[in-house]
Amino acid sequence: MTHVTNSRPEHAGLPETTSRENPMVITDRDYMFPAFFNGRVLPGKKPHRLPAMGWNSWNAFGCGNTESLTRAMADKIVELGLKDLGYEYLVLDDGCYRSTRVDGKLVNNEVKFPGGFRALSDYIHDKGLKFGMYNDVGVALCSGDQVGTCGFEDVDAKAYTEWGVDFLKVDNCYYLWDNATFSDGANARFTYAPNIRSIHVSGNGFSRLLSAVGDGTLTGNGASKNINGDFVTGIGTIDGTNIDASPGGVRSGELEFTVAVPAGGQYSLTVNYASGQEAGTGCWLQVAVGDRDAEERYFDDLLPATDSPAVFAEYSGITVKLKAGENKIRLMNHRRQENTLYSYAVFCNALNRANPDHDILLSICEWGKTQPQNWGYKIGSSWRILNDICFSVGADGSSGNGEWMSNNTASITSQYNKAVIMDEYAGPDRGWNDPDMLVIGMDGITQTMGKTHMSMWCMMNAPLMLGLDLRRVALDDQIHRIIANADVIGLNQDALAVQAKRIYCSKEAEHPDTAYITNNSRVDILAKPLADGDVALCFINLDTVAARGKYTVTVEKILEYIGSKMRKRDEFYNARTYRVKDLWTKETYFTADREFSVENLEGCDSVTIRITPDNT
Amino acid sequence: MTAADLLSAGEDGMLRPDEAVTTRQFVTMALRAVGAEAGRRAGGCMEYAVEKMMAEDYDILNAEKPIERRSAARILHRILIAELGEEDESDWSAAERLQDLYSCHVCLNHIAQVYVKGIMGGRREDLFDLEGQMTCAEAAGSIQRMADREKREKVQGVKSAIREITPDRAFQMLAAGRARLVDVRSAEEYSRGHVEGAENAPLAELDKNPHMLGDKSAVLILYCRSGFKSRIAANILAGAGFRKIYTIPGIDQYDYGEYR
Numbered sequence: 001m002t003h004v005t006n007s008r009p010e011h012a013g014l015p016e017t018t019s020r021e022n023p024m025v026i027t028d029r030d031y032m033f034p035a036f037f038n039g040r041v042l043p044g045k046k047p048h049r050l051p052a053m054g055w056n057s058w059n060a061f062g063c064g065n066t067e068s069l070t071r072a073m074a075d076k077i078v079e080l081g082l083k084d085l086g087y088e089y090l091v092l093d094d095g096c097y098r099s100t101r102v103d104g105k106l107v108n109n110e111v112k113f114p115g116g117f118r119a120l121s122d123y124i125h126d127k128g129l130k131f132g133m134y135n136d137v138g139v140a141l142c143s144g145d146q147v148g149t150c151g152f153e154d155v156d157a158k159a160y161t162e163w164g165v166d167f168l169k170v171d172n173c174y175y176l177w178d179n180a181t182f183s184d185g186a187n188a189r190f191t192y193a194p195n196i197r198s199i200h201v202s203g204n205g206f207s208r209l210l211s212a213v214g215d216g217t218l219t220g221n222g223a224s225k226n227i228n229g230d231f232v233t234g235i236g237t238i239d240g241t242n243i244d245a246s247p248g249g250v251r252s253g254e255l256e257f258t259v260a261v262p263a264g265g266q267y268s269l270t271v272n273y274a275s276g277q278e279a280g281t282g283c284w285l286q287v288a289v290g291d292r293d294a295e296e297r298y299f300d301d302l303l304p305a306t307d308s309p310a311v312f313a314e315y316s317g318i319t320v321k322l323k324a325g326e327n328k329i330r331l332m333n334h335r336r337q338e339n340t341l342y343s344y345a346v347f348c349n350a351l352n353r354a355n356p357d358h359d360i361l362l363s364i365c366e367w368g369k370t371q372p373q374n375w376g377y378k379i380g381s382s383w384r385i386l387n388d389i390c391f392s393v394g395a396d397g398s399s400g401n402g403e404w405m406s407n408n409t410a411s412i413t414s415q416y417n418k419a420v421i422m423d424e425y426a427g428p429d430r431g432w433n434d435p436d437m438l439v440i441g442m443d444g445i446t447q448t449m450g451k452t453h454m455s456m457w458c459m460m461n462a463p464l465m466l467g468l469d470l471r472r473v474a475l476d477d478q479i480h481r482i483i484a485n486a487d488v489i490g491l492n493q494d495a496l497a498v499q500a501k502r503i504y505c506s507k508e509a510e511h512p513d514t515a516y517i518t519n520n521s522r523v524d525i526l527a528k529p530l531a532d533g534d535v536a537l538c539f540i541n542l543d544t545v546a547a548r549g550k551y552t553v554t555v556e557k558i559l560e561y562i563g564s565k566m567r568k569r570d571e572f573y574n575a576r577t578y579r580v581k582d583l584w585t586k587e588t589y590f591t592a593d594r595e596f597s598v599e600n601l602e603g604c605d606s607v608t609i610r611i612t613p614d615n616t
Numbered sequence: 617m618t619a620a621d622l623l624s625a626g627e628d629g630m631l632r633p634d635e636a637v638t639t640r641q642f643v644t645m646a647l648r649a650v651g652a653e654a655g656r657r658a659g660g661c662m663e664y665a666v667e668k669m670m671a672e673d674y675d676i677l678n679a680e681k682p683i684e685r686r687s688a689a690r691i692l693h694r695i696l697i698a699e700l701g702e703e704d705e706s707d708w709s710a711a712e713r714l715q716d717l718y719s720c721h722v723c724l725n726h727i728a729q730v731y732v733k734g735i736m737g738g739r740r741e742d743l744f745d746l747e748g749q750m751t752c753a754e755a756a757g758s759i760q761r762m763a764d765r766e767k768r769e770k771v772q773g774v775k776s777a778i779r780e781i782t783p784d785r786a787f788q789m790l791a792a793g794r795a796r797l798v799d800v801r802s803a804e805e806y807s808r809g810h811v812e813g814a815e816n817a818p819l820a821e822l823d824k825n826p827h828m829l830g831d832k833s834a835v836l837i838l839y840c841r842s843g844f845k846s847r848i849a850a851n852i853l854a855g856a857g858f859r860k861i862y863t864i865p866g867i868d869q870y871d872y873g874e875y876r
Contacts, residue, residue: 064669095672098673099672111666111667142721144684145673173720182719244828387718388721392704392725393725407712407856407857408718508824518826519824519825
């Protein structure tokens with residue numbers, strides 16, 4: 001995948017703000033679905049090549065974060081040596097603004113942040129750290145504060161520039177153009193096509209009625225044929241917020257017709273459809289001719305609403321240009337992804353206009369709903385992949401509650417199980433999958449769980465954002481030894497910047513690297529190629545009970561899965577001995593065996609080793 | 617403190633039980649219920665509550681508007697933890713029957729806790745109604761239950777029900793559109809012939825990803841060949857949080873002929 005940066009710092013075609021009245025009109029192909037697969041970043045995307053590291057207020061203090069707590073955290077990050085290890089961003093999450101704008105501007109909450117954001121930013125910068133804040137592409141933040149950036153991107157970009165912000169986490173509650181959290185559920189009308197019964201193509205003496213169920217082909221995932229009802233439904237993008245579905249494959253569905261016409265020219269298209277305002281049946285239709293990589297779009301708008309998803313009507317007046325012979329006509333709706341990218345892009349662009357030389361790291365936080373792994377790389381440095389890892393966050397005086405496993409997204413293993421098979425979406429020229437912030441330090445997370453959690457996040461090149469009250473941590477105490485492990489952090493910040501691949505899964509023989517497994521009674525082995533030619537392996541027991549077996553990985557197996565990404569691949573393969581360092585026990589040994597094994601992993605436990613080929 | 621005592625918190629005397637309670641009225645009542653001094657002075661209570669982190673700037677902004685149920689849950693939960701020194705319930709799985717629970721990650725824990733502790737019920741059995749309003753009487757009731765544990769009816773964690781039912785009963789439920797029929801045999805066996813209307817979720821796939829069927833509130837009706845796989849699948853799904861699981865006889869055990 002070639003990577004091309006556009007040297008223009010701003011994209012002239014984007015509006016200064018997004019509208020609160022009307023959905024965006026997207027005419028620029030750079031923001032359309034086919035462009036997601038070209039690997040090209042958009043103007044002004046900042047090249048932050050490595051995952052972000054720092055501290056975020058949400059897991060630690062929730063809406064109870066304050067200026068004095070934040071200053072205390074800044075002090076502790078330096079005192080505990082964490083700054084020297086790379087933890088640099090101090091991020092104020094939700095709950096820091098006054099709940100309405102004043103003269104259209106963002107204002108600090110005076111009870112919690114009496115000194116204002118500039119003063120706090122200066123304090124943080126004086127410590128050699130960086131300052132992060134939070135906003136939302138909708139009209140309000142998740143807390144309900146009416147200060148979402150929609151419609152105010154230019155004003156907010158100026159404010160963030162004035163406050164010296166280095167990092168922005170941007171959520172999507174109250175988003176207007178999709179049925180996102182707290183948005184009107186009826187917004188689904190924008191992001192799903194109506195139920196389609198048939199299309200009629202006519203022109204140049206040709207006339208043909210094509211039935212969706214009989215003649216249509218479904219491509220991708222999510223769309224389905226209702227045979228009894230005689231229509232196709234579910235044309236849109238699958239919501240990726242929850243743990244039910246794999247992130248792999250095409251996460252959207254289209255309805256395709258192949259029609260052969262005798263002569264090239266203009267043809268009239270009539271669509272027989274029934275609209276709705278709910279997930280699966282919307283009111284917005286996109287019509288294109290040609291394959292995704294060579295498409296021409298002829299319609300991209302709301303259709304007139306029908307009385308219900310079961311009441312069908314006809315819409316004429318779509319004109320398409322067909323060539324003589326076979327043509328592919330695609331009925332689809334990629335607006336879930338396109339609208340969201342567009343909104344984030346407008347915000348990004350506003351930052352670029354406010355200060356072209358800015359270095360603000362954009363952390364996309366729409367919970368995986370719109371399949372951000374497809375488009376997030378164009379403007380952001382990371383994209384959340386699921387709903388939160390923790391709903392029971394801490395406060396001043398309380399640690400909050402973390403989970404190892406759960407039937408929802410709120411656990412270490414739930415986030416890991418999805419992120420671990422998304423490695424091909426990540427990279428230094430793209431950005432990183434974000435399985436949410438660390439829950440080390442919360443009640444319910446044992447020392448062993450914390451160590452494995454840290455190992456997982458480091459191997460997966462996830463952002464490392466601490467979420468605990470650092471005043472509870474002392475140099476070299478149990479928690480410190482986890483979060484300050486330089487060897488393991490070194491994997492996450494390795495210059496080769498390749499997310500680990502799962503090369504073994506005890507529950508999946510055929511496709512350990514891509515199969516979506518949520519059953520935690522298993523052992524996984526991850527392999528990560530490093531810049532100096534070393535390879536890191538991580539053996540993980542996902543279960544809470546011990547795994548009494550021997551788990552082995554051979555040199556051949558390593559090369560089979562990650563050989564193409566390895567530096568000094570041949571040297572690794574031809575080595576006579578290997579130096580192996582356990583990155584937690586610090587034990588080092590040499591072996592001439594061409595395999596690496598771990599036996600008897602305790603519940604939630606892991607072993608992380610760094611292997612150096614030794615040809616001396 | 618009786619409900620009547622709480623309802624007399626209004627500036628002009630009695631709060632009207634059937635009227636929507638405003639944020640200010642709610643906070644005032646809540647503070648009075650826990651004996652907080654500032655609650656007795658109607659003027660100072662919002663500021664006091666914000667200072668003590670029991671309320672947010674958002675609540676001051678909306679002081680005179682009807683309080684949203686999610687804000688009420690948040691305030692009650694904060695008071696519970698900060699003023700009354702209660703602990704969160706570690707098992708809040710019962711709250712997952714509320715369809716709108718996950719729609720607000722900021723509110724989720726507050727709602728789950730007040731729900732399982734029996735302080736605030738859902739608007740319906742399966743809906744909390746985050747943005748809905750409360751009457752003064754409802755508010756008084758919730759606040760009483762917050763302040764007085766004896767008045768609560770703690771909501772028990774839900775054990776998933778797995779029941780065998782007859783094919784006739786199953787087809788009634790399917791005809792009424794209230795259930796999903798799931799064939800847990802392999803994809804090959806399914807493609808060679810299956811009960812009409814059944815979707816395929818092979819046991820091997822369910823084992824790897826027990827969450828694959830999506831919405832946990834769905835009513836599932838499982839079948840296989842001999843009844844063995846469907847029993848295993850039912851247990852897997854129950855462990856994953858599906859709550860309404862039925863099994864019907866396997867295709868070797870019952871003639872589904874007329875339904876194929």
